[in-house]
Amino acid sequence: MTTVVPTGPKKAEQPKAAGRTGRAGGVSRSGGTRGSYPGWFYLPAAVVYGALFLVPTLASFYFSLTRWTIFTSTFIGLDNYTAFFQEPALVKGFVNTFLYAAVTSGLKVVLGLLLGILLTSQIRARGYLRSVVFFPVLVSTVGVGITFTAFMDPSTGAINKALSAIGIDGPGWLTDPSLALFSVALVDVWKGVGLATVIYIAGIVSIPDEYYEAAKLDGAGAWQLFRNVVLPLSWPATSTVIILSLIGGLRSFDLIWAMTRGGPGFSSDVVASVIYKQYQAGFYGLSTAGNVILFLVVTAIIVPLSRFLARKEVQR
Numbered sequence: 001m002t003t004v005v006p007t008g009p010k011k012a013e014q015p016k017a018a019g020r021t022g023r024a025g026g027v028s029r030s031g032g033t034r035g036s037y038p039g040w041f042y043l044p045a046a047v048v049y050g051a052l053f054l055v056p057t058l059a060s061f062y063f064s065l066t067r068w069t070i071f072t073s074t075f076i077g078l079d080n081y082t083a084f085f086q087e088p089a090l091v092k093g094f095v096n097t098f099l100y101a102a103v104t105s106g107l108k109v110v111l112g113l114l115l116g117i118l119l120t121s122q123i124r125a126r127g128y129l130r131s132v133v134f135f136p137v138l139v140s141t142v143g144v145g146i147t148f149t150a151f152m153d154p155s156t157g158a159i160n161k162a163l164s165a166i167g168i169d170g171p172g173w174l175t176d177p178s179l180a181l182f183s184v185a186l187v188d189v190w191k192g193v194g195l196a197t198v199i200y201i202a203g204i205v206s207i208p209d210e211y212y213e214a215a216k217l218d219g220a221g222a223w224q225l226f227r228n229v230v231l232p233l234s235w236p237a238t239s240t241v242i243i244l245s246l247i248g249g250l251r252s253f254d255l256i257w258a259m260t261r262g263g264p265g266f267s268s269d270v271v272a273s274v275i276y277k278q279y280q281a282g283f284y285g286l287s288t289a290g291n292v293i294l295f296l297v298v299t300a301i302i303v304p305l306s307r308f309l310a311r312k313e314v315q316r
Contacts, residue, residue: 057295064289073285080289084278089266093274100185100256100270101249107189108196108245109238115193116200116237117230130201134194141191145258148187149174152259174260177267184259184268191255192248196241203237204230239309243302250298271297 064080066073084090119130136144151158152173160170173183211229220228253272256262262269262277275290 060288060292060295063285064292065285067285068288069284076285080285081293083286084289084293087274087278089262089269089274090271092266093269093271096181096268097250097252097270097272100181100188100252101246103182103185104188104192104249104252105242105245107185108193109241111189111193112196112200112241113234113238115197116204116234117226119197120201120204130198133197136191137194139191141254142258144187144191145255149259152183175264177264180260180264181256181268184256187259188249188252188255192245196245199237199241199244200234203234207233235313239306239313242309243306246305247298247302250301251294 063073065075065077067076067080068074115133119126119133123129150156152160154160154170154172154175157170157173159173163170171179174180207229211233212225215225215229251272252270253276256268256270257273257276260268262273271290271294275287275294278290279287
């Protein structure tokens with residue numbers, strides 16, 4: 001009798017690998033690890049970036065050194081920069097620009113955080129209230145400026161009429177040199193706080209529930225939850241709101257021009273409105289030099305600030 005000795009299951013033959021799979025899901029014929037994407041994949045984005053940002057920026061640097069019109073240009077070196085720094089309203093414009101940016105960005109951070117906390121709590125009509133807060137972001141800036149110019153009229157405006165109904169004499173919101181810039185800043189905050197609120201809502205809802213539960217087990221109240229959980233863990237949202245609102249404040253022009261045109265006098269002039277007035281007067285090279293200076297100033301402020309905020313985020 002023949003005994004059959006079991007030899008066990010045969011190992012399935014493994015197919016020869018055609019190559020290793022790279023991180024992007026492709027196959028590297030050389031058998032090595034490939035980068036995330038091939039170089040040509042970035043070409044469309046590079047073309048768009050170069051055409052819409054890089055080329056206009058370099059052209060602005062060149063034309064700021066010329067006296068140009070639509071059809072001609074004459075190289076004059078740094079004369080435009082010298083003339084721009086001799087502009088009488090420039091110092092006032094820079095002071096107003098920094099003040100406007102500080103006020104608007106600070107209020108957007110504070111109000112955006114408070115509204116973000118409110119609109120992530122268990123309140124009625126939460127979705128509707130989120131829509132109401134965000135709606136001003138969608139409205140045209142020029143339209144908002146024209147509307148609030150009518151509301152803030154010292155004699156016929158709705159705001160002063162409402163104040164007079166309760167026995168208060170309303171000020172000249174846009175005609176008083178000491179109030180004009182701050183009045184426009186408040187309108188800017190009203191229009192832009194919705195975006196800051198949405199960013200904070202996204203940051204707050206991304207905080208894991210375990211942190212709240214652990215804090216409550218330790219006996220933390222509402223203030224402790226805000227200080228030790230919400231505030232530090234929503235820091236990425238805070239840094240984003242600071243950067244975006246500060247950039248918008250330093251580059252502010254459209255709302256100010258729609259409401260005051262830099263007036264009364266030069267009381268609400270910012271750097272962008274000073275540049276635009278030079279453009280209106282036909283000094284195209286001078287206004288281009290002003291744009292280059294504004295670009296460099298914004299870059300010199302935002303780049304170090306963004307790095308500082310990024311380091312603070314890592315430390316937290």
